[in-house]
Amino acid sequence: xxxxxxxxxxxxxxxxxxxxxxxxxxxxxxxxxxxxxxxxxxxxxxxxxxxxxxxxxxxxxxxxxxxxxxxxxxxxxxxxxxxxxxxxxxxxxxxxxxxxxxxxxxxxxxxxxxxxxxxxxxxxxxxxxxxxxxxxxxxxxxxxxxxxxxxxxxxxxxxxxxxxxxxxxxxxxxxxxxxxxxxxxxxxxxxxxxxxxxxxxxxxxxxxxxxxxxxxxxxxxxxxxxxxxxxxxxxxxxxxxxxxxxxxxxxxxxxxxxxxxxxxxxxxxxxxxxxxxxxxxxxxxxxxxxxxxxxxxxxxxxxxxxxxxxxxxxxxxxxxxxxxxxxxxxxxxxxxxxxxxxxxxxxxxxxxxxxxxxxxxxxxxxxxxxxxxxxxxxxxxxxxxxxxxxxxxxxxxxxxxxxxxxxxxxxxxxxxxx
Amino acid sequence: xxxxxxxxxxxxxxxxxxxxxxxxxxxxxxxxxxxxxxxxxxxxxxxxxxxxxxxxxxxxxxxxxxxxxxxxxxxxxxxxxxxxxxxxxxxxxxxxxxxxxxxxxxxxxxxxxxxxxxxxxxxxxxxxxxxxxxxxxxxxxxxxxxxxxxxxxxxxxxxxxxxxxxxxxxxxxxxxxxxxxxxxxxxxxxxxxxxxxxxxxxxxxxxxxxxxxxxxxxxxxxxxxxxxxxxxxxxxxxxxxxxxxxxxxxxxxxxxxxxxxxxxxxxxxxxxxxxxxxxxxxxxxxxxxxxxxxxxxxxxxxxxxxxxxxxxxxxxxxxxxxxxxxxxxxxxxxxxxxxxxxxxxxxxxxxxxxxxxxxxxxxxxxxxxxxxxxxxxxxxxxxxxxxxxxxxxxxxxxxxxxxxxxxxxxxxxxxxxxxxxxxxxxxxxxxxxxxxxxxxxxxxxxxxxxx
Numbered sequence: 001x002x003x004x005x006x007x008x009x010x011x012x013x014x015x016x017x018x019x020x021x022x023x024x025x026x027x028x029x030x031x032x033x034x035x036x037x038x039x040x041x042x043x044x045x046x047x048x049x050x051x052x053x054x055x056x057x058x059x060x061x062x063x064x065x066x067x068x069x070x071x072x073x074x075x076x077x078x079x080x081x082x083x084x085x086x087x088x089x090x091x092x093x094x095x096x097x098x099x100x101x102x103x104x105x106x107x108x109x110x111x112x113x114x115x116x117x118x119x120x121x122x123x124x125x126x127x128x129x130x131x132x133x134x135x136x137x138x139x140x141x142x143x144x145x146x147x148x149x150x151x152x153x154x155x156x157x158x159x160x161x162x163x164x165x166x167x168x169x170x171x172x173x174x175x176x177x178x179x180x181x182x183x184x185x186x187x188x189x190x191x192x193x194x195x196x197x198x199x200x201x202x203x204x205x206x207x208x209x210x211x212x213x214x215x216x217x218x219x220x221x222x223x224x225x226x227x228x229x230x231x232x233x234x235x236x237x238x239x240x241x242x243x244x245x246x247x248x249x250x251x252x253x254x255x256x257x258x259x260x261x262x263x264x265x266x267x268x269x270x271x272x273x274x275x276x277x278x279x280x281x282x283x284x285x286x287x288x289x290x291x292x293x294x295x296x297x298x299x300x301x302x303x304x305x306x307x308x309x310x311x312x313x314x315x316x317x318x319x320x321x322x323x324x325x326x327x328x329x330x331x332x333x334x335x336x337x338x339x340x341x342x343x344x345x346x347x348x349x350x351x352x353x354x355x356x357x358x359x360x361x362x363x364x365x366x367x368x369x370x371x372x373x374x375x376x377x378x379x380x381x382x383x384x385x386x387x388x389x390x391x392x393x394x395x396x397x398x399x400x401x402x403x404x405x406x407x408x409x410x411x412x413x414x415x416x417x418x
Numbered sequence: 419x420x421x422x423x424x425x426x427x428x429x430x431x432x433x434x435x436x437x438x439x440x441x442x443x444x445x446x447x448x449x450x451x452x453x454x455x456x457x458x459x460x461x462x463x464x465x466x467x468x469x470x471x472x473x474x475x476x477x478x479x480x481x482x483x484x485x486x487x488x489x490x491x492x493x494x495x496x497x498x499x500x501x502x503x504x505x506x507x508x509x510x511x512x513x514x515x516x517x518x519x520x521x522x523x524x525x526x527x528x529x530x531x532x533x534x535x536x537x538x539x540x541x542x543x544x545x546x547x548x549x550x551x552x553x554x555x556x557x558x559x560x561x562x563x564x565x566x567x568x569x570x571x572x573x574x575x576x577x578x579x580x581x582x583x584x585x586x587x588x589x590x591x592x593x594x595x596x597x598x599x600x601x602x603x604x605x606x607x608x609x610x611x612x613x614x615x616x617x618x619x620x621x622x623x624x625x626x627x628x629x630x631x632x633x634x635x636x637x638x639x640x641x642x643x644x645x646x647x648x649x650x651x652x653x654x655x656x657x658x659x660x661x662x663x664x665x666x667x668x669x670x671x672x673x674x675x676x677x678x679x680x681x682x683x684x685x686x687x688x689x690x691x692x693x694x695x696x697x698x699x700x701x702x703x704x705x706x707x708x709x710x711x712x713x714x715x716x717x718x719x720x721x722x723x724x725x726x727x728x729x730x731x732x733x734x735x736x737x738x739x740x741x742x743x744x745x746x747x748x749x750x751x752x753x754x755x756x757x758x759x760x761x762x763x764x765x766x767x768x769x770x771x772x773x774x775x776x777x778x779x780x781x782x783x784x785x786x787x788x789x790x791x792x793x794x795x796x797x798x799x800x801x802x803x804x805x806x807x808x809x810x811x812x813x814x815x816x817x818x819x820x821x822x823x824x825x826x827x828x829x830x831x832x833x834x835x836x837x838x839x840x841x842x843x844x845x846x847x848x849x850x851x852x853x854x855x856x857x858x859x860x861x862x863x864x865x866x867x868x869x
Contacts, residue, residue: 110834115759120769135771152605198602199605200713389445
């Protein structure tokens, strides 16, 4: 399934091709803002559903992109969906080799999250703390041993992208917890425990490795305050938060840290390229090399020559800005409503089938940040390889599901309290 | 020369701890003195260890009592730290439970007074239970057996052996190896519970038990290890499993191996089915109770515990064993006042670490309750309840094949168990906890108030 493949490869690429044993964390982000009045549980569940969709949780945890699909969030269903973390990711048989397995996120008591509190789910997403190894307490510090943060924290196994997810605002993390606890049908499905080192990845998830939370203040040296009259600052800041919490920098440069060199400037070394295609399953088969492009607003080499609408269309529809006219698109059906009859899609690995579930407002915010919140960096990235159809056969509704998502609740979901 | 060698090799070397001397002249009364002292002992040959001992020895002397006895234990703490004595598995008043609520300070004395209820004949044990220090005090030598006998024991008189299993680990200088929490080994101990590379039986390494071909012996086995789960087997032998924590079953169970988790006890009938002069070994077979992250690299190695040496004497006719041992009436599940869920995670019960100032559960005196214990993590947790024996109803939904009295139930990784318990006789605050001592001391424990 291309959507799973893209999500998985997105993670794999960020983990392994960067030469790091674990996920590259995100160092930037904004402090979460609490809503003035708490939303109703029903609202939170719906918001959580959208966040689960747009962050691609199901790409690893089951169901790929559609809540209507069997196996929605029930966890890994076959050994081929395990991750291999460590040197064995590059060289079969190398040690150590930790097999990690996306767990069952449905609210089943014994095999899922049913017995964990919303707070434990929040703590998993914000602090990366394993619910089964962490007390159910409010945590007020990111420093181990302070503010109920365990002295010896035990972290979720890579590639769970919590270093990115932690930069979502509080209300969004609570909404995800609400959806998982109250918006999903419980399914009994045991996933074997993930493996890991005796320190439960503590050495990999230091502040030095994944950056602080909250992230460096805006603007860093890579960023710029939007020019007067160009756009609203709040929109740029929201876009920045989304870019960080969606781990864009893991592939496009800078990891999670807007202060890092190469932040969103695209491939700057061969290690940032990653292969897709038949070679993933069979190393004797050919590879299509993907090269995350320069997202800074540099005119010749980045996004400077494209409109915010083209960036929006890339994120919502997967359409390559360079091969798609700058038009408002009103349909997902080929040839209708300005949707190209023969669409040219972004290279595989770019998880736009998830990103498209962001709200319009959020996608415009991402575009605004890329166009108006970043300093342009000249960095010409060679085009990604792609098949002759520019991946059109991989991005059919059958393979990536529908946009918009099926209405709530599907057979795998439930109304809160229902 | 050969006959001498033969005699040497077949000598029975398993030493049972002496019995605590009863000073009382009253009928049905047992009055003993028990003192915990720091001492230097040779726990491993060739080196002395700074140890703790009850009445000067490790394991401590055995408390032998009968159903109905009034028991008075004059306990003195000669250690330089606080301790208690917990009478593991016995049904007794809160004040006599030896839980962290009743610490005995250095140099202080406390009389533990209780009466052994009828129907509770079985094998129990005693050990310290002070706040945060149980693991270290047990590791340094504070543990001993309790045998409660019934006037109407259904088994015929049989040669009886007591086997207290306890693994331990020492530094080169003989000190008990108790690494700090935040060292690599300390971390592993914290996770797995501390295991030792030396397997002691009654404080001895690989003792020999002599058996005559055809003979049947009654063994009482106590797992006094901090964490290790013993998967007991005697290659070439079937075992008659006749009892558990709270005494005999209704009927013997014929089996090839028995799992004994930390603090559990079993009663076995070992039948001398081997030929005269042959030798076998009681083993602890590999059992994967571990999470992958800290699973010991040699966990798959069987460990020898006791040599079983057949005498050269000709076989004797086996004694006739009763088909039925005693009635173990199942507790009534139709009159359950409350059903509670106990969620076990790694180091926590219901998401909480123990707080002596907090009551986690409140139950009514005399009420029956069902506790559903769910282990959500990839490591076994032996769940122990103080003061009240219980029966296991089912494990992972599979009904228990026969009722038995338990005070500890091992809940394997990612499984559940339901138990039924009746809170008879004694109000008070009772601990429930994981009996992996490292987990217990770090807070995998809760407080039940019965009132």
